[in-house]
Amino acid sequence: MIICTYDGSFEGLLSLFSECITKNIQPENIIEQSKYEPDLINEELFIPTNISAANSFRRRLRNALSAQSLKHLFFVFLSALENKEICMYRYACFGLQTGLNLNKHLSDKRVAMIHDVSLKVGCEAHRMKGLLRFRELDDGRYYAPVRTDHFVLPILASHFSKRLSAKQWVIHDVPRSTAALFDRESWYITKIEQTSAPELSQDELHCQSLWRQYFSAIAIKERINPKLQRQFLPKRYWDYLVEMQDAPAQKNNSSDDHLSS
Amino acid sequence: MIRESALKKLTILAESAKYDASCASSGSNRAHSAGVGTTQSSGICHSWAADGRCISLLKILMTNVCIYNCTYCINRANNDVPRAAFTPEEICELTMNFYTKNYIEGLFLSSGVIQSPDHTMELLIKTVRRLREIHRFNGYIHLKLIPGANLDLVHTACRYADRVSINIELPSRESLAMLAPQKKVESILLPMHSVGETLQHNQEVKKKKNKPKTMPAYTPAGQSTQLIIGATPETDLQIMRLSSWLYEKMTLKRVYYSAYIPVNNDSRLPVLHTPPLLREHRLYQADWLLRFYGFSAEELLDEAHPRFDVELDPKICWALRNPGRFPVELNIADYEVLLRVPGIGVRSAKKIIALRKVQRIQYNDLRKLHIVLKRAQYFFTVNGKYYGDTPLDPAAIRNRLTIPYPGRVSSQLDLFDINRDTSDLTSAISGEI
Known part of the structure; x- marks a missing residue:
């Protein structure tokens, strides 16, 4: 056969x-x-x-x-x-x-x-269009690690090439060691091996703490419902979600827990 | 970049904004531009807060200072709460930062009324204009219209926003007069009507043969409003009548229902131990029936039954009151008739119609189409055969659906878990909005 x-x-x-x-x-x-x-x-x-x-x-x-x-x-x-x-x-x-x-x-x-x-x-592609989080690196590029069941990277790359067309960005499919790279004009997909977490920019951690603050302030405490939250936001997507991670203990922008896979 | 003081302000102004239920970022058709951002017609949810409500937009107030003293509102003038205000530039920076990190789909900007309605409206417009013109933001903006603001300002606001909304809050004139005496009903309905008329006029222009090539943006995702549920004595029937009036006569895109949460002590307000979440859920179900299923308010409720059933959803209640219309034959019923079968939604009805075009439907096909039979089984036949586990008798069906079987966990608790966002998510994904 x-x-x-x-x-x-x-x-x-x-x-x-x-x-x-x-x-x-x-x-x-x-x-x-x-x-x-x-x-x-x-x-x-x-x-x-x-x-x-x-x-x-x-x-x-x-x-x-x-x-x-x-x-x-x-x-x-x-x-x-x-x-x-x-x-x-x-x-x-x-x-x-x-x-x-x-x-x-x-x-x-x-x-x-x-x-x-x-x-x-x-x-999953639709969900990740919402759940993907970019981090600003110290070289000015934007970096987003993702972990998905399916290889939705091309769909995400196409979406963000229109949405964030003025930035240079990298979407890193961590388990597949693959990344989509965008240079303000076009994107391509390539294999990458990442050995160390990328350096974050000065403002990145501040922006993250603002977001975490907003995230906790917007919930209505009389309606707290973790089961409902997890129904929409399954735990397997939490790894790289800024709002689901504790803030780093001290402001040390060379380490980032979210990037270790 | 904004610093520490911003953290405090953000907390105050997000907490003050959180009682607004509007969450949608859908329905806009903003053209792609050289600026930052795009809109997606299906809308995108970016996160879910601990209360299970979706976060799509950065929902904040410009300021929580307010000259009004509305009884139900946490920001009323007499309340001793921390007050704060953002400058337009602070809001722009925050929005741009959050947006480029992909935390949000856009901005939802509201405000307490500071100095006067016109002054507040001007401040909001100044902010979104800055966001569009200086920061070249091309993502989604939901802007609150301020009751009592000059209509010229209202129309200006619509040029920069994807969606505008003006909250009615209390579902009757009497309740408004009692709990928000400084707001006049007309100051809410007049701008709503004027925006609705302009939208309709634009629609008509678009249909004409000699239509202009491009038309200036005018709140492309339409307008919405919010009603507070359970603070005042209106029945579900009154609320549904108001909603259908708003959809038909004011051409609103969405009416949001917000279960009343007591934030103030006031003798004019009811004492509630928990917010009426199930009632809110029933109203959203019924709202979907009005907008997508061809039902009218009078079909769902009447003077003899002015409130929704606690145990069963509004659609099945309607079916149980109208057993003569069932069962319908899945192989011949029209789309509109299929839509009225409990348990069959827009997508299931479309699948049935599609499959029927290539073959006659057999009972076994229904499972392959992923049609949930729990409720539907009592209301159809396939090739003349009825498959329900009890005859089509309203009392028997009600028993079947409400009395838990031995070994089956009661679904009562689940009712509280499913709130509007379920349908929002589904519709967002399938583009049904």
């Missing part, structure tokens, strides 16, 4: 889909090449990224399925779902049969799966 592999990029995956459909290859599974482990039963078929094939397949999906379906595919690609590639492939193939009606087949497993996962990724 054939296991198709690709280089791990979205374009690579689209190239792979295009190749499989054109050559009528029926992959048993689709795996990123670096994660593939050879075995006795299966045969690996690596499909190299072909940008023009990827682009024309992307256009085909947009026209035959819908822009919404393409967005679903991209969101699922960012997800931590195991076997996401083969799920995406089955959804795309089914879509080429149904055409524009694809997303109405809500009781079909192939569609329901993609919708559920896409919704999860979309929700």
Whole structure:
């Protein structure tokens, strides 16, 4: 049986889909090449990224399925779902049969799966647009560490490239050792290894203490409801939330508890 | 950067502002500009305070000094509380700092009335104008209109704000006269009406063929107001009538309900041990039914039943009073009819309609659509078959839903936990606002 592999990029995956459909290859599974482990039963078929094939397949999906379906595919690609590639492939193939009606087949497993996962990724991205916290570094750059279930970094980078277009910023996906870097014009994603916490600017800790103060002042004590708070703000997101961390014991801007992972 | 004194001021002026329930940062369509910030039509929540309410905007007062002596208000003139005031520049700096750190979606600026309504309104305008023009802030601004301020000032304020609001606070003329004798009802409704008219006029201009290419911004996210619940004797029916009037005639985007919390001792105020949170929750549920589900106030309540049920939500209560309308057949019912089935919301109804276009619905499909059947099961048929665990009899259904099964934890407590922010979050994510 054939296991198709690709280089791990979205374009690579689209190239792979295009190749499989054109050559009528029926992959048993689709795996990123670096994660593939050879075995006795299966045969690996690596499909190299072909940008023009990827682009024309992307256009085909947009026209035959819908822009919404393409967005679903991209969101699922960012997800931590195991076997996401083969799920995406089955959804795309089914879509080429149904055409524009694809997303109405809500009781079909192939569609329901993609919708559920896409919704999860979309929700996490939306949530992180609110929960991400930038810290001002002493070199003037803005730095935000994040820890997310899914790889929502590209969605965040796109959002903040418009919102904070006058700043140089870094969004650091700590567990994935990956960062989005923005230089006031465009952003790109790269692997980074961080060994020490970045130095904060003079004003950063003061700004954080103002925010913590505001955060505690705005709660109405007659309505205190920690269960409700955690329902909206699950504890797994607290690590880098300024308002959920105690203020550093002394003003020492070379150490920052929030950055250690 | 603002220093230590700012910490104290911020505490005083945030604590004075916290009783305003408005939290939305949604509904604006501010064009992208070279300045700092963007707005997102779905709104974004940035944190949740210890009371479980979402924090989206930096909600503060310009000053908590006030010439009025409204009985229910913590900042009333006669109260001996610490007073403070921000300068426009201090507010701008604070907003810009918080915004660029992504603590907030924008600014919510209100104020006690200092010197006169006009003076206060001018101060607020000066601040947001500075924020827009000097700091080039392009994020969300919610600005309070000051009752009694000159209408020209009101319209100027609308040019800089994404949303404006003027709080009615007490849901009847009599209550206002009793608890806020210095405020006149007209001083609240007149600016609201004038802003509403301008918004409607702008809408009509936009529809015209020879519409101008660009139109100056005018409070693109519309206006809202707040009603205090439980400080005065109005019934839920009176409050719902007022809300639907505000939505229809004043074209408001949102009415907020704020459970009354006693902050002052006054013989004209009721003594409450806990804020009426469940009642507030029921009003928000009903408010959603008015705005998104096509219900009218008179359908939800009437003179014989002027208050919402403690045990069950307003939608299922309506259904139980109208059993003749059910069950509906999921394979043929119109969208509007589906929306009236308890337990089926906007998203579920849309999913049913979508699936119906490609196949006939079977009962098993409902679980795949993640439709919650707990309440819905009594009110529909699928291909003619009824699936409820008791016949469609209002008394039996009520029993089923309110008497806890053995081994099932009562959901009574949960009612207090779900407040408006649940629906806010859901709608924010799905863009239903």
